Amino acid sequence: MVNRAGTGTARPQPEAQAGRRGQLILAGSVAIAVAVLGAAVLLNAAMYTDSMASADRPRSVAAAERYEQTVENDLRRLVAETDGAAELRRNVTAYDERIALAAARSASASLEVELVGSSPSSYTFSFSFVTPRLDYRTTMTIARP
Amino acid sequence: MAALLVLAALLFSMQSLVVTPTTDGAVDGATRAELRGQAGDVLTVAADSGSLSRTVRYWNASTVERTFAGAVRPSVGYGEAAPPTPLGAMVEERFLRRGYRVNLVVAYLVATDPPQWETARVVYRGVPSEDAVVATHTVTLFDDDGLTGPDSANATMVEASRSGMIPIPDVAADSPVYNVAEARLVVW
Numbered sequence: 249m250v251n252r253a254g255t256g257t258a259r260p261q262p263e264a265q266a267g268r269r270g271q272l273i274l275a276g277s278v279a280i281a282v283a284v285l286g287a288a289v290l291l292n293a294a295m296y297t298d299s300m301a302s303a304d305r306p307r308s309v310a311a312a313e314r315y316e317q318t319v320e321n322d323l324r325r326l327v328a329e330t331d332g333a334a335e336l337r338r339n340v341t342a343y344d345e346r347i348a349l350a351a352a353r354s355a356s357a358s359l360e361v362e363l364v365g366s367s368p369s370s371y372t373f374s375f376s377f378v379t380p381r382l383d384y385r386t387t388m389t390i391a392r393p
Numbered sequence: 394m395a396a397l398l399v400l401a402a403l404l405f406s407m408q409s410l411v412v413t414p415t416t417d418g419a420v421d422g423a424t425r426a427e428l429r430g431q432a433g434d435v436l437t438v439a440a441d442s443g444s445l446s447r448t449v450r451y452w453n454a455s456t457v458e459r460t461f462a463g464a465v466r467p468s469v470g471y472g473e474a475a476p477p478t479p480l481g482a483m484v485e486e487r488f489l490r491r492g493y494r495v496n497l498v499v500a501y502l503v504a505t506d507p508p509q510w511e512t513a514r515v516v517y518r519g520v521p522s523e524d525a526v527v528a529t530h531t532v533t534l535f536d537d538d539g540l541t542g543p544d545s546a547n548a549t550m551v552e553a554s555r556s557g558m559i560p561i562p563d564v565a566a567d568s569p570v571y572n573v574a575e576a577r578l579v580v581w
Contacts, residue, residue, distance in 0.1 A: 278394060285401040292408045314437060314530065322533045329569040339568040346565060346573040347531065349508055353500070354529040354575050
């Protein structure tokens with residue numbers, strides 16, 4: 249170990265001075281060791297909590313994205329199979345009631361789809377997917393066939 | 394000083410210690426997360442390609458089978474095999490061939506008030522163990538979707554339901570929507 253380093257030098261020195269230097273080296277090395285170990289422990293803990301915190305969050309986000317994709321595909325199909333905005337509104341309401349039950353069952357989420365606008369070339373829908381941890385809202389525009 | 398040194402060494406060694414939840418072969422957290430991701434991916438890919446819907450509609454135009462086309466019986470579905478669809482092939486390759494067990498169950502709405510869910514078992518290998526992972530995907534069935542079994546006789550969902558070939562009912566009779574089903578894949 250380093251604590252003997254002060255005694256084995258080529259040039260003899262007064263006893264007190266060598267002792268003081270040895271002590272200094274000893275204390276310094278212990279301080280450095282503690283600092284390095286402490287830093288390792290702290291960094292390790294920081295990275296661990298970071299990965300734990302981010303591991304769970306995207307699950308509700310992923311569910312929202314999955315439902316958004318499903319709903320968009322279904323709406324596209326509903327638009328293709330429906331004539332006129334009034335009938336589409338009825339069909340979307342009927343669809344919304346059923347898909348909301350599915351979202352409540354599989355993702356404990358409250359899902360809402362609604363026809364909010366129509367233009368000569370497209371329909372606009374609002375989509376919301378709300379869980380206790382996530383409030384996801386977007387609009388979808390689907391071209392008329 | 395010595396106490397500090399011992400404490401630091403102890404903390405450091407505890408950091409590098411791998412803590413496994415169990416020692417009897419149960420799956421640890423990272424593996425479960427990966428498995429859950431894979432199960433979700435399988436369902437998502439199948440849903441995007443339409444194979445999930447086709448698997449849900451994989452019935453024959455028969456009133457006596459009471460289960461999916463070519464399946465063993467309603468209580469186990471295809472049992473130890475996977476359904477003969479692209480989704481089934483993915484389940485087979487990702488899970489069954491690697492020694493995992495799988496339940497694939499379809500839940501569909503029945504038109505009671507309030508609406509309730511009933512299930513049809515595509516693959517059922519029994520009660521999952523505690524470390525099972527679950528993935529779900531919603532699939533909407535439409536009135537003019539047809540059965541996809543090899544002896545489906547091109548029957549649509551409405552026709553099939555009317556003549557008692559499938560247990561899944563039309564829950565939105567005055568709209569193009571037929572039913573909203575949830576596919577649930579359990580892997581352990």
